[in-house]
Amino acid sequence: MKTLVASFFDPSSATFSHVVYSAHGSECAIIDPVLRYDAISGRTSTAGADEIIDFVRAHALNVEWLLETHAHADHLSAAAYLRRELGGRVAISAQICEVQRFFREVYDLERGFVCDGSQFDHLFAADESFSIGPLTAQALHVPGHTPADIAYRVGDDAVFVGDTLFMPDVGTARCDFPGGDAGMLYRSIRRLLDLPAETRLYLCHDYPATDRDVCSQTTVAQQRAQNIHVRDGITESAFVALRAQRDATLDLPRLMLPSIQVNIRAGSLPRPGRNGVRYLKIPLDLM
Numbered sequence: 150m151k152t153l154v155a156s157f158f159d160p161s162s163a164t165f166s167h168v169v170y171s172a173h174g175s176e177c178a179i180i181d182p183v184l185r186y187d188a189i190s191g192r193t194s195t196a197g198a199d200e201i202i203d204f205v206r207a208h209a210l211n212v213e214w215l216l217e218t219h220a221h222a223d224h225l226s227a228a229a230y231l232r233r234e235l236g237g238r239v240a241i242s243a244q245i246c247e248v249q250r251f252f253r254e255v256y257d258l259e260r261g262f263v264c265d266g267s268q269f270d271h272l273f274a275a276d277e278s279f280s281i282g283p284l285t286a287q288a289l290h291v292p293g294h295t296p297a298d299i300a301y302r303v304g305d306d307a308v309f310v311g312d313t314l315f316m317p318d319v320g321t322a323r324c325d326f327p328g329g330d331a332g333m334l335y336r337s338i339r340r341l342l343d344l345p346a347e348t349r350l351y352l353c354h355d356y357p358a359t360d361r362d363v364c365s366q367t368t369v370a371q372q373r374a375q376n377i378h379v380r381d382g383i384t385e386s387a388f389v390a391l392r393a394q395r396d397a398t399l400d401l402p403r404l405m406l407p408s409i410q411v412n413i414r415a416g417s418l419p420r421p422g423r424n425g426v427r428y429l430k431i432p433l434d435l436m
């Protein structure tokens with residue numbers, strides 16, 4: 150059974166979303182969909198998510214899953230919007246509860262916000278197996294960037310790596326978010342790189358430093374030979390030192406504060422106020 154993948158790029162957050170399916174008319178999963186957000190005007194846009202809807206309808210796909218690799222800090226999730234439009238179950242790692250507990254305090258969320266992951270339709274246990282129609286799949290627990298990262302392995306030859314690996318010339322995801330750990334990320338990545346050399350790795354982001362085009366896919370072999378942070382021969386301690394040095398230079402993601410409060414609610418926007426307008430919360434002088 151061939152694993153078919155269609156990838157969509159959101160230029161404002163440099164994020165790839167993927168649709169995974171097996172044939173015209175089959176079941177599918179949508180991975181890491183983006184709800185665009187303009188921080189200056191406070192306007193959201195479903196333009197990118199609507200391209201995915203068009204693709205799903207054109208291929209007569211039946212959405213079984215809306216899969217998040219983690220609680221993203223650089224874009225709002227369109228999972229709730231796509232669920233309303235197309236159906237499907239929104240799923241994330243069971244470790245999301247740890248992320249929810251931390252950010253409930255940051256945002257001083259309402260009493261009714263429970264940190265048990267119940268905002269999602271399904272929480273994956275570490276390495277849980279599941280299916281997307283006839284395709285077998287597994288939710289590989291790959292913590293390090295955050296405690297709640299999953300890489301979705303679909304069929305024998307495709308893995309959606311989330312924020313672990315980037316293209317070989319870009320390296321790896323940062324590890325300085327709450328609950329992040331560079332040693333843990335190194336071990337998670339080595340696990341992915343133990344997969345067969347020809348395994349296709351689909352990325353969550355690409356940030357080319359040169360003028361090459363953005364690229365959504367690489368392979369285990371390419372990563373082992375060329376990744377500037379974790380190619381074969383780079384030890385865990387060398388990686389941890391490199392990551393610590395690099396992370397110390399990084400600003401917080403531009404959309405971190407708007408994003409996480411939505412993403413820990415499975416992409417649901419806050420309830421409207423009495424005037425019918427929805428508001429995001431921004432903690433001052435905290436982060």
Ligand SMILES: [Fe+2]
Nearest residue numbers: 220221222312
């Ligand atoms: Fe991330």
